Amino acid sequence: MFFVAPAVVLLVAFAAYPLFVLIRMSVSDVGPTNIVGTWHFIGLANYIQVLSAPDLWFSALRTLGVAAMLLASNLVLGFLAGSILSVGGRVTNVVLGIMVFVWALPPIVSGSVWKFLLDDNGAINGLLHVVGLARVSWLSSPNLALWSVAGIIAWAALPFSALIIRGGLLAIPRDVIEAAALDGAGYWRTQFQIALPLLRSTMWILAILTVLYAFKSFDFFYVVTQGGPGTATNTLPVQSYNTAFSGFNMGLGATIAVISMLFVALFAIPYVRSIRSESDE
């Protein structure tokens, strides 16, 4: 079938081949001067350098921290929001519309507005000041910045998980829910004991997607903190990008990229499996 040929050609040239180049870069000494030209093969020197420095491990921990926060937000808040939005009329539709709009906004836009809102003189601190609380250095404090950005990402990602969970809830047959109600179960008991178990496979896929998303998250960090202050918000993708494009060491950046891809693969394999078993049915 040559219907698929153009897509395959394009993707091999501009997506698969670059991945191969990435791996070749990670075992070479590549800087801005020889990016076009010959690369010296240096074996695993880049890997040894990266893995023996503490920076990479701190970045990995930060990435896992972001993933944990996103998991909590997407699954717990997502389930609550999905529940709230699976009933009701016009207000629900309006709220859903706004949320999906925000989710579809380019991260460069939603990142910029939060950078402004969380600025030391921004609206959030202004609000805290008005109600008599102390101002908080959301983005300039090294201890807090990572969680502030993670919060922004969670805010931007919640609409998607709420939408998916809502879809799952609406697909549950009404008589199942009504039977539980006849047995005298209250709303939240029904939600947690009947609906939640029925959504297990959806929640599972959502959880994997969320972890993958955390490892992919780069735009928000780039827009809001660029890894700073210092290295306080360096996650794996941010560190690899900064090493390559600010530190001008392409080889080392590629090495960090390959290592974080291995992390991604760890979570991607069960996802690909579950998708394939679903489409085989």
Added chain:
Amino acid sequence: MIGKPTRGLFSVLRIILGLVYLLPLMWIVLTSLKTSDQVLKDPNALLFNPTLATYQAVIGSGVGAIITSVEIAVCVTIVVLIVGVPAAFALSRRISPAWNRVIAIILAALLVLQMVPQPMTVIPLYSVLASWQLLGTLPGLILADIALLLPFAIMLLRPFVLAIPTALYEAAEIDGASAFQSFRRITVPMLSNGIVTVLSVVFISSWGEFVYAINFLPEGTVLPVSGLLAQQNSVYSSNWNGLMALAVLTSLPLLVVFIFSQRRLINGLSLGAVK
């Protein structure tokens, strides 16, 4: 069933949820209507004289950026559709066991490509584009964007193609239609919902893409709106009103798409996203 107190609580929670998402959007628009002086004096003022001065300044210097954005987004969207729709068609037709195996391999590859983080592709693409003399050119950036969005587009289109009953194809085959004829006469017309969804999503994404744009276009060229916003953002400044006006311009296509196809987009995304 939902009791009365819960129902009341729900209404309150729904409105809070809505405000959590609505207020930042309003803040963008509000700030873009202020002048630099007003923002400098009190960035959080709620009462002020709204003015379009910021937009005049931004658009005056940013016409080129808007044109670049349109060029990129239109080219990317057209190519992704021209290449992606036939691919989604081919990957949905289970015509022989051998082909089924090919489908499984390609689908797995697409899933993997979709999961590769963008900073991991931006590093090697920089050198690939450079060695093919495409670095610093608009076509190079467009090709990179296409490769970024194509896997997602195909995966999003496939459930729509699968929803077309196979009996239609069988009937066409009996009438002697070639694969190309069934594609043109059956798949494309019945795919309008899917095509609109993917068209919107790809257009919005390529309009908002900035990581490739700031790295692959040479310094001193006209960046697209999103790239301009990213560049302005990284320079330390308190030109918040200018930033927010650029943010509004960057979100404009999304707004247009939303006004026309909100319901279709929400339904289409729920259908294709998790499958």
